[in-house]
Structures are given as C-alpha cells and as structure tokens.
Amino acid sequence: MTAAGPTRKGRWVAYAVLAAFAFSLGLLGWGLRPVGVVVGPYRGPVERALVVDPQRGAVREGVLDGDRYQVGIPEAAREPVVLLEGPNGSSVRSSPFVPAERIDLPLLALWQASPRLRVEAGEVRADWPPVPPEEGYPDPLRYSLLFVYRKPAGRGEASLLSREPSLTISLGELRGLLKDRDPGAREVEVEVRAFDPSQPQGALWVGGRIAWRLPD
Structure with a gap:
C-alpha cells in the first residue's frame, strides 16, 4: 500500500x-x-x-x-x-x-464496487469487490482509494494504492495524509478506482463512492 x-x-x-x-x-x-x-x-x-x-x-x-x-x-x-x-x-x-x-x-x-471501511484497534481497514479477470477491465491491475475532504479553503485529496482489493492504514497515518483538512469537517468522500499502471494516460474505472465520517 x-x-x-x-x-x-x-x-x-x-x-x-x-x-x-x-x-x-x-x-x-x-x-x-x-x-x-x-x-x-x-x-x-x-x-x-x-x-x-x-x-x-x-x-x-x-x-x-x-x-x-x-x-x-x-x-x-x-x-x-x-x-x-x-x-x-x-x-x-x-x-x-x-x-x-x-x-x-x-x-x-463497468465495475461496481462501493468501498467498505471499518476501524479496528487504531487501524482503518478498507476492502471492496475485486475487478473481474475478464475482457474490458485493466490488466495489469492496480487499485486506488481516494479520499476527498474539505479544507479551510477549497477541497483536498489523498490517495492510497494497492495491488489487492483491500488495504490497511493506521488511523494516525490517515490523519497525517489529511492534515490540511478543516477540523470541523469530519465527513470525507471515499472513492475506489482501478487502472493499468503501465498506461499513465489509459482507461480509468471508478467502482463507486461513499460518504465516511472520520472517527475521533
């Protein structure tokens, strides 16, 4: 990751x-x-x-x-x-x-895959339905979990990459990635994507997005 x-x-x-x-x-x-x-x-x-x-x-x-x-x-x-x-x-x-x-x-x-997030023992665990190994999807494959959040002025983004349809990050590390977030804006948008890393300008799949509230 x-x-x-x-x-x-x-x-x-x-x-x-x-x-x-x-x-x-x-x-x-x-x-x-x-x-x-x-x-x-x-x-x-x-x-x-x-x-x-x-x-x-x-x-x-x-x-x-x-x-x-x-x-x-x-x-x-x-x-x-x-x-x-x-x-x-x-x-x-x-x-x-x-x-x-x-x-x-x-x-x-089309790939439909809303991300699921849960917090356990100070870690954020995310997973989502995998991209099928079929025609019409990226091969080779990478996943990206995008966090979109509100800043004091405008919006910010942070992204995590994974080879598997899941990832784990400590809550402290995630807060560090979102360090310029407006402290009063607890809700973030989380979107899961898939792409072929060998094609920087290639096709891009968005599985779905959810609203997620950052834990205390």
Missing part, C-alpha cells in the same frame, strides 16, 4: 468537475456540432454515454443501443475520451483518442 502521486490521484476528479462545466457549455450549443462518431461495445448497467474533452469545454451525450454505445464527437474536441456512467458513482473512462470520421473502441466494462 503506497500513496499515489498528485497527478494520478486528481485526474478523475478533474475530469468529473470539468465535464460538468463542459456539459453546461454544451447546453449553450458551443462546439457541439459533431464532426465524427465514436462507437464501441460495453458491459454492465451503463446509464449514460458521453464524449468529453474538458480542456476544450466540449461534451456530447450519445445513445445506448443494446450492448453498444454511439456518441458524436464534438467539433471543439481535440483529445476527447468516452465516459460511461453507471449507478452509485460507478463509471469507466476510455483512453484519449484523436477525433476522426469514425472511431471504434474496444469493450469497456
């Missing part, structure tokens, strides 16, 4: 926040004209398919048809990704791709 670097740990939160902003721009019609289409198979209870390029403020929602998605590529996009969203905060994001008239992506499988 190791701490993750700031680039990896913050990337998905940045995508989520910027995607929401980009979607608001999309509602205004900016850069929405499709210049191509991206299609691919999916597995799992996907509720929405998007193409998102937050850096360009470009987003477009697509359609789900059986076990496939199809999304128009916004005119403004330069390095977009496909984002498939499921229940309880689960999602999978593809690797970035270069827009073209038609892009065919490989299978993206």
Whole structure:
C-alpha cells in the first residue's frame, strides 16, 4: 500500500468537475456540432454515454443501443475520451483518442464496487469487490482509494494504492495524509478506482463512492 502521486490521484476528479462545466457549455450549443462518431461495445448497467474533452469545454451525450454505445464527437474536441456512467458513482473512462470520421473502441466494462471501511484497534481497514479477470477491465491491475475532504479553503485529496482489493492504514497515518483538512469537517468522500499502471494516460474505472465520517 503506497500513496499515489498528485497527478494520478486528481485526474478523475478533474475530469468529473470539468465535464460538468463542459456539459453546461454544451447546453449553450458551443462546439457541439459533431464532426465524427465514436462507437464501441460495453458491459454492465451503463446509464449514460458521453464524449468529453474538458480542456476544450466540449461534451456530447450519445445513445445506448443494446450492448453498444454511439456518441458524436464534438467539433471543439481535440483529445476527447468516452465516459460511461453507471449507478452509485460507478463509471469507466476510455483512453484519449484523436477525433476522426469514425472511431471504434474496444469493450469497456463497468465495475461496481462501493468501498467498505471499518476501524479496528487504531487501524482503518478498507476492502471492496475485486475487478473481474475478464475482457474490458485493466490488466495489469492496480487499485486506488481516494479520499476527498474539505479544507479551510477549497477541497483536498489523498490517495492510497494497492495491488489487492483491500488495504490497511493506521488511523494516525490517515490523519497525517489529511492534515490540511478543516477540523470541523469530519465527513470525507471515499472513492475506489482501478487502472493499468503501465498506461499513465489509459482507461480509468471508478467502482463507486461513499460518504465516511472520520472517527475521533
């Protein structure tokens, strides 16, 4: 179990926040004209398919048809990704791709895995359902447990890495990771992720997220 670097740990939160902003721009019609289409198979209870390029403020929602998605590529996009969203905060994001008239992506499988945390004898023990060893999931595989908390000004993040679908950290160590937390903000958001460590810009899976209250 190791701490993750700031680039990896913050990337998905940045995508989520910027995607929401980009979607608001999309509602205004900016850069929405499709210049191509991206299609691919999916597995799992996907509720929405998007193409998102937050850096360009470009987003477009697509359609789900059986076990496939199809999304128009916004005119403004330069390095977009496909984002498939499921229940309880689960999602999978593809690797970035270069827009073209038609892009065919490989299978993206949704992973549903809300983390479970408990405190025993001064240690925080976390576990979650593992990623299946099947097509559509990362291989090789690493897990990341992300803590998002409130600071006196803004929000902070801390991330822990694991090879297994579980990890243990002392309560003191966890408090140290969250040392700039607002003392009055006891509740944190905990999110479990999975990724291929050999692909820094590769796909990213979010199994789910929960609200968790830090113990005294």
